[in-house]
Amino acid sequence: MTTFHRLADMVSRVAEVPLDSITPTSSLDELEVDSLALVELILRVEKTFGISVRDGDVQSNDTIDGIARYIEERLPTDAIPDAV
Amino acid sequence: MNARNAPQPVAITGLGMITPAGADTAATWREVCRGTATAAVDPALADLPVSLSCRVRAPLERPVMRRKGVKNLDPVTRFALNAADEALDDSGLDPIGWQPDRVAVVTGTGAGGSHTVTRGHEVLAAEGPRAVSPYHLPASLINMTSAFLSLYFTARGPSFTVSTACASGADALGLAQDLLAADRCDIALVCGAEAGITPISVASFAQIKALSAESDPRLASRPFDRDRNGFVIAEGACVLVLERPRDAAARGARIRALLLGHASTNDAHHATAPHPDGLGAETALRQAIHRAGLTAADITHVNAHGTSTPANDRIEACLLTQVLPHHPVVTSSKGALGHALGAAGTIEAALTVLALEEHRVPPTAGTRDLDPECGIDLVLGTPRAHPGNYAVSNSFGFGGHNSVVVLAAP
Incomplete structure (x- = not known):
């Protein structure tokens, strides 16, 4: 599963929106990810991908695709095969 | 005290509850009338000196439970929402049609979001502060049951929590009667809610010998019995809808009491x-x-x-x-x-x-x-x-x- 798909699945669960409503260009705002859900999403991203997200790096106007690229840039090299 | 200064009677026009005896008012009433003791051995309390409890076993299936965000709430608030949904249905009131500024919420609860507090401590100890849930405070603070009742049912009048231990629910009714008498609202949703069957709570009540030490669940809670030896901890919620009798009569509502x-x-x-x-x-x-x-x-x-x-x-x-x-x-x-x-x-x-x-x-x-x-x-x-x-x-x-x-x- 690609990083995008894994992230989209996570956003779908956190924001309680249907998975098929999430496109690469959807922003978190458009998906009604509120301030609490944004923190929850970042917690899950950190846990799932084994990365550390700095405060302010992921914001509500970011797109799913943009966040997916941010995650991939920070993946430990030995984790990349899983993310492809 | 002068009885002439006492608040006017208020009408109870809706009831909703979720209890260890059932998912709603009718199921609870049926089992209470049958004299069914709901106490049972609770696996979550297995390592404690007392391991009996009365748990809510019925699924929470009222429509409000499918609303966004409900899954993040503590059981205490989930019980309250489920009961409130039933009570409003019973009253015939619809939040779509009411004047939100004139609807009050008063909740009585002893402990607030106990399960969330317990879980939060576990996460903090095991994984550190960066793992603490953003939903910890909204799920655990003692005011939040009233706050979420206000939010999900669009009740924009006074929204209070009264906490007087095991008298909380009755005090919530009294406070709501006073709010109606003072013309601070036209409708009051009065809630009592508790979801406090946690190991720390049971251990604490056991330490001060408040809980029944009986091993037979059917005989553990036996009020006024010569062999009684303590209570059995339970959970649940109940919501009553209060209005002035003339308002209830004007909209043709059934005044239940x-x-x-x-x-x-x-x-x-x-x-x-x-x-x-x-x-x-x-x-x-x-x-x-x-x-x-x-x-x-x-x-x-x-x-x-x-x-x-x-x-x-x-x-x-x-x-x-x-x-x-x-x-x-x-x-x-x-x-x-x-x-x-x-x-x-x-x-x-x-x-x-x-x-x-x-x-x-x-x-x-x-x-x-x-x-x-x-x-x-x-x-x-x-x-x-x-x-x-x-x-x-x-x-x-x-x-x-x-x-x-x-x-x-x-």
Whole structure:
């Protein structure tokens, strides 16, 4: 599963929106990810991908695709095969 | 005190509940009337000195439970939402059509989001502060049950939580009656909610010998029994919809019962023990009857606090025989449902409404031999046909809180 798909699945669960409503260009705002859900999403991203997200790096106007690229840039090299 | 200054009666137009006996009011009433003891061995309490509890087993299936964000809430608020959805349905009120600024919410709860607090401590200890859930505060703070009732049902009037331990639910009813009398709202959703069956809570109650040490779950909660030895911890929620009688009549609502009066007092005596002579409880009972515009002789049915602890039941029975010497019919719902702490006051008030409606008083489950020291007319075995129009429901709590509500057939 690609990083995008894994992230989209996570956003779908956190924001309680249907998975098929999430496109690469959807922003978190458009998906009604509120301030609490944004923190929850970042917690899950950190846990799932084994990365550390700095405060302010992921914001509500970011797109799913943009966040997916941010995650991939920070993946430990030995984790990349899983993310492809 | 002058009874002429007492608040006007308010109409109870909707009931909703979720309890260890069932998912709604009808299921709970059926099992309470059958005298079903819901206590059971609780695997989550297996390592503790006491491992009995009365858990809510029914799934929470009211429509509000499918709303966004509900999954992030503590069970205490989830119980409350489920019960409120039923109560509003029962009342015929629809949040789409009401004036939101004139709808109040008053919740009574003892502990707030206990499960969330427990989980939060575990996560903090095991994974550190960066792993703490963003939903920890909204799920755990004691005000949040009222806040989410306001949010999900668009109630923009006063939204309060009253916390007086096991008297919380009854005090919520009293406070709501006062808000209606003061014209601070036209509708009040009154909630009692508790979800406090956690290891720390059970261990704490066990340490101070408040819980029944009985091994047979059917006999553990046995209010006013000669062999009673403590209460069984329970959970659940109950919501009552209150309105002024003229407003309820104007919209053609069914008035299920009237809340005539209420009184709250404090023993100012001890942290957990009731006053040995029931001083504060007696004052609350006398004041509530007076504020209802009644005299003691009018009261023919009592839903007792009746926790099944040796001290409470002895003192309460003595109080009843003193203040109500004409031997009204007494029942304790805790034999069936256990003690739902802050939720108990609203659950028991609602059951009293049903008793007034159906002219029958449910039995006290669990109790076999009435303590001869408790000279009360306790209903045992099967429901008692009872035509009376006026009833009281007693609620007493740790901290010396005493709260009594007076209810009447419409």
